[in-house]
């Protein structure tokens with residue numbers, strides 16, 4: 474039999490799909506792969522950052538201020554007194570790798586946060602709400618607890634994570650990166666992180682005053698107010714329900730046999 478070569482039919486290498494549909498599929502597929510790789514990379518970096526020694530973190534962020542922070546005057550009495558209180562409380566954490574800096578944000582909305590490098594921010598609104606030094610000490614002690622557990626590194630937003638990663642690699646500090654406090658506090662802490670921070674905060678307060686009287690008084694007031702109003706919504710949105718915290722703190726005090734009576738120190742302003 475003689476083989477008669479036959480020309481393949483016209484367009485055999487062209488798929489039956491419309492070329493635009495094919496291009497679309499390709500683009501979607503490539504994008505999906507790219508996004509998956511990027512997400513994986515950020516995830517790996519987040520874990521890697523957690524292993525950056527606290528000392529390195531403190532150096533990277535020394536002198537750093539969030540871009541969106543409106544600070545009060547350096548001569549503000551509340552600023553000086555609260556910084557002194559932070560120092561006294563931090564003294565009970567013997568191996569603290571940070572030199573804690575306190576700043577007051579000129580906002581009427583109550584909030585407190587722990588930011589990289591040992592920066593603690595409280596708002597004017599929070600200071601307006603506290604009625605004794607013991608109440609303030611617990612709020613600050615709680616933030617110290619986040620540093621202790623390094624929660625503040627786990628709560629970083631994606632953009633900050635990537636910037637920080639390159640800062641670590643290149644050895645630059647982050648002062649010029651324009652990082653905002655709101656970039657960092659995008660993700661809240663888990664319930665477990667919060668209750669661990671509460672436990673540490675209470676232990677610090679107890680070491681400072683010899684008792685935990687009125688440490689949770691601020692939250693007792695907030696829990697009993699049915700209409701909390703705008704002034705404290707920010708703090709409540711980033712922390713567990715005040716009623717639950719009060720209960721948990723009472724439990725810790727009883728469990729550890731800590732005094733719940735004792736002299737309450739008035740605010741110095």
Ligand SMILES: [Zn+2]
Pocket residue numbers: 615619662667670711712
């Ligand atoms: Zn917290």
